[in-house]
Amino acid sequence: MLFTPTFFRVEVTRQFRNPYTLVFTLGMPIAMYLLFGANAAYATASAGNGNVAFYVMASMATFGTATAMTSLCALAASEVGQGWGRQIALTPLSIAGYTVVKLAVALAFSAISTACVFLVGAVTGARADSPWHWLSVAGIVLAGGLVFGLFGLGAGLALNSDSASAFASIAITLFGFVGNVFMPLSGTMLTIAHFTPMYGYAALARWPITEGALVTAGTGPGGDDALWLVLLNVLAWALLFGALVRYGVLRSRRRR
Amino acid sequence: MDPNERPSRPPAPPAPALEITGVTRQFGTGDSLVRAVSGVDIVIERGEVVALLGPNGAGKTTLLDMVLGLSDPDEGSIRVLGESPRRAVAAGALSAVLQTGGLLADLTVLETVQVIASFHSALGRVPEVIERADLTGVERRKVSKCSGGEQQRVKFALALLPDPDVLVLDEPTAGMDVTARRRFWDAMRQDASAGRTIVFATHYLEEAEQFARRTVVMNHGRVVADGDTATLRASLGGRTLSARLPGAPTAPNTAALLDGLRADVATAELEVDGQRVRIRSANSDAVASQLLAAGATELEIAAPTLETAFTALTEA
Numbered sequence: 173m174l175f176t177p178t179f180f181r182v183e184v185t186r187q188f189r190n191p192y193t194l195v196f197t198l199g200m201p202i203a204m205y206l207l208f209g210a211n212a213a214y215a216t217a218s219a220g221n222g223n224v225a226f227y228v229m230a231s232m233a234t235f236g237t238a239t240a241m242t243s244l245c246a247l248a249a250s251e252v253g254q255g256w257g258r259q260i261a262l263t264p265l266s267i268a269g270y271t272v273v274k275l276a277v278a279l280a281f282s283a284i285s286t287a288c289v290f291l292v293g294a295v296t297g298a299r300a301d302s303p304w305h306w307l308s309v310a311g312i313v314l315a316g317g318l319v320f321g322l323f324g325l326g327a328g329l330a331l332n333s334d335s336a337s338a339f340a341s342i343a344i345t346l347f348g349f350v351g352n353v354f355m356p357l358s359g360t361m362l363t364i365a366h367f368t369p370m371y372g373y374a375a376l377a378r379w380p381i382t383e384g385a386l387v388t389a390g391t392g393p394g395g396d397d398a399l400w401l402v403l404l405n406v407l408a409w410a411l412l413f414g415a416l417v418r419y420g421v422l423r424s425r426r427r428r
Numbered sequence: 429m430d431p432n433e434r435p436s437r438p439p440a441p442p443a444p445a446l447e448i449t450g451v452t453r454q455f456g457t458g459d460s461l462v463r464a465v466s467g468v469d470i471v472i473e474r475g476e477v478v479a480l481l482g483p484n485g486a487g488k489t490t491l492l493d494m495v496l497g498l499s500d501p502d503e504g505s506i507r508v509l510g511e512s513p514r515r516a517v518a519a520g521a522l523s524a525v526l527q528t529g530g531l532l533a534d535l536t537v538l539e540t541v542q543v544i545a546s547f548h549s550a551l552g553r554v555p556e557v558i559e560r561a562d563l564t565g566v567e568r569r570k571v572s573k574c575s576g577g578e579q580q581r582v583k584f585a586l587a588l589l590p591d592p593d594v595l596v597l598d599e600p601t602a603g604m605d606v607t608a609r610r611r612f613w614d615a616m617r618q619d620a621s622a623g624r625t626i627v628f629a630t631h632y633l634e635e636a637e638q639f640a641r642r643t644v645v646m647n648h649g650r651v652v653a654d655g656d657t658a659t660l661r662a663s664l665g666g667r668t669l670s671a672r673l674p675g676a677p678t679a680p681n682t683a684a685l686l687d688g689l690r691a692d693v694a695t696a697e698l699e700v701d702g703q704r705v706r707i708r709s710a711n712s713d714a715v716a717s718q719l720l721a722a723g724a725t726e727l728e729i730a731a732p733t734l735e736t737a738f739t740a741l742t743e744a
Contacts (some may be wrong), residue, residue: 178546182539189534255530259586261498262526264518265548 226376329420
């Protein structure tokens with residue numbers, strides 16, 4: 173058995189009851205967008221194929237999605253490591269079925285988070301040149317979020333405790349700051365940022381607007397990123413997180 | 429069966445509920461190698477109610493995990509109703525109440541039961557199972573707000589969902605108070621009389637006595653006794669009495685008393701140390717009254733701990 177609507181429904185309701193999930197995946201991205209995007213003095217300035225408000229909105233959507241994917245996948249993994257996995261092993265549901273439902277829940281939450289940020293963006297002045305820009309950004313946000321699903325899964329398997337999920341979402345906030353997601357970085361910080369996990373993901377999500385151009389805090393041009401560099405960052409971190417999952421699987425197997 | 433009496437071939441007898449053959453499971457390697465289960469053979473027929481008794485660390489949970497297909501034996505095989513444990517679980521023929529833990533704290537009782545029911549395609553059985561497990565009235569409560577006994581009942585409800593032929597209970601009453609324990613076993617008794625095969629692990633001798641006709645005793649990963657619970661109880665149930673004799677052991681009255689006690693078939697052991705006597709007997713009440721009637725003082729009666737009883741069984 174792969175999918176049961178009851179399991180999906182209960183899991184979604186359960187996350188809506190979880191204040192932690194609500195604050196980090198829905199509240200924070202919107203608050204950050206309002207703070208750095210909609211209410212910023214440069215909100216209506218151009219960022220390429222859209223305005224700065226849109227640019228910030230896209231960044232915050234990556235943050236919300238990365239947090240949702242990370243925390244929900246970490247939770248899924250640590251639950252299996254604890255007694256709930258044994259309970260599920262006593263039913264016809266396969267581990268693949270469990271993963272499919274949990275991934276669907278994480279994606280659903282990511283989609284809800286992205287939709288909320290976009291909705292707030294649309295009513296507070298985020299503008300892009302065409303509806304296609306909105307759709308392509310949303311698509312990249314959700315697809316790229318899968319990389320952070322790997323991160324959450326790996327963290328949950330390796331730590332195997334209730335704190336895994338909290339740890340992983342705090343890590344995402346940190347990655348956001350050093351990854352040029354919240355505020356435009358410059359100089360050495362920007363150079364370092366290129367190597368951090370959120371950098372490639374956020375840059376890729378903003379690509380339809382910026383086409384690689386960097387937005388800086390100061391005035392004047394901030395330079396350009398090459399597409400291959402951004403993709404390389406995403407790919408490298410996907411591989412690293414994949415290795416973390418592998419380590420986590422081995423570790424949890426040894427514990428048994 | 430004599431084939432001459434039956435010209436037509438008789439149908440193959442149904443596979444036993446549980447067939448454990450030469451099962452061994454070890455953890456670790458080298459010096460830290462631990463044989464949790466070592467060469468266990470048990471056959472349980474359909475409809476039997478069997479207690480698996482043993483102290484902590486005897487290998488009960490490791491064995492039951494393999495019976496449920498949660499882990500695999502290193503050696504030997506396990507068949508449940510003639511199939512592999514995982515197939516029996518997938519078919520809903522085998523289910524279990526696991527030891528404490530194993531529920532999601534932030535789900536309600538009803539949500540927990542519904543989720544597991546959906547995996548078994550048994551959503552229709554939810555109301556019935558809630559009632560059977562005595563959970564009516566707490567359905568909307570979060571699992572984290574449930575008492576230990578209520579959480580065990582939730583797990584009991586989950587185990588009932590597939591309507592299994594074989595039910596495995598791993599220390600099902602852990603964390604329950606006396607009343608909850610009695611109610612739990614009352615519910616189980618109904619199930620047993622309905623023909624379900626029940627195997628339960630416990631370290632309470634009373635639970636085995638009251639509920640199982642057959643008891644398998646494990647210690648250090650091995651089966652040290654397997655048989656009728658009543659018989660086993662007699663061998664485990666002796667008590668040790670110790671008392672100060674009314675006079676020196678050689679004094680006529682005292683010597684007669686000691687001779688009488690030695691002759692008693694219920695006496696398993698009798699030791700005299702100075703003026704103190706130590707007696708192990710299956711009939712402790714009678715021995716106590718004899719001792720007191722003869723003027724013995726400072727009488728002490730001790731039930732054997734299971735640990736010592738198991739040690740005796742292993743060494744026998």
